[in-house]
Amino acid sequence: MSKGNVGSVRASIIQQEYLAEAYRIAHYQGDNPYITTSALAERMNVSAPAVAAVVERLKRGGYVEHEPYRGMRLTPKGEREALLSIRRHRLAEAFLVRVMGFAWHEVHEEAEALGAVISDELAARMEQMAGYPKRCPHGEPIPTAEGVMPSIHDTPLSEISQVPIELVISRVNSHDPEVLKYLGSLQLVPEQPITLLNRAPFHGPLRLRIGKHEQVIGYELARSIRVTPA
Numbered sequence: 001m002s003k004g005n006v007g008s009v010r011a012s013i014i015q016q017e018y019l020a021e022a023y024r025i026a027h028y029q030g031d032n033p034y035i036t037t038s039a040l041a042e043r044m045n046v047s048a049p050a051v052a053a054v055v056e057r058l059k060r061g062g063y064v065e066h067e068p069y070r071g072m073r074l075t076p077k078g079e080r081e082a083l084l085s086i087r088r089h090r091l092a093e094a095f096l097v098r099v100m101g102f103a104w105h106e107v108h109e110e111a112e113a114l115g116a117v118i119s120d121e122l123a124a125r126m127e128q129m130a131g132y133p134k135r136c137p138h139g140e141p142i143p144t145a146e147g148v149m150p151s152i153h154d155t156p157l158s159e160i161s162q163v164p165i166e167l168v169i170s171r172v173n174s175h176d177p178e179v180l181k182y183l184g185s186l187q188l189v190p191e192q193p194i195t196l197l198n199r200a201p202f203h204g205p206l207r208l209r210i211g212k213h214e215q216v217i218g219y220e221l222a223r224s225i226r227v228t229p230a
Contacts, residue, residue: 105180139171139190
């Protein structure tokens, strides 16, 4: 393969990473589809000028639209590319956990590298071997092969005001291995039933019942846990 071909493949992978991260940011913003350059730079851990250069290439490719003072938003073409990238990543995570025996806190970086280079055909085979998972190990929905994101309705645990209330953990919004390892040690994982027993005011700690045990967690940790009614 020539150096020119290597460069073009690498640029495509970088664009997929930016599109996927932009989609994730917009997803958690709710009704606001615009992503600021600073927010994307923070998530990608690069400088604002570096993000601006990639965004310009994405704009020329028809993947994003950019408006001064508002930021960028994905076009339908860009959203589809982002969802297919997210699909490969989350299928890779599910494959690593279900088939290869990795722990859930070990797979994000591995899946980031693997998902960027596998073909859609290989992703489909990994999906089959993993038992056709609907969600990744962290509870995030896996887009379909057609680039459609399944709808999920859940709420951050930190925003639940009614107590006591029985809940089920839907997903965990964190890639931090230490956070995931700690949550796993407390059994605060997707599909786990819990009871919110009490919460202190002014963003204070929350007291939970997990199985037969009680546990107190902080507000910031509770923000990363999304729940549905039992």
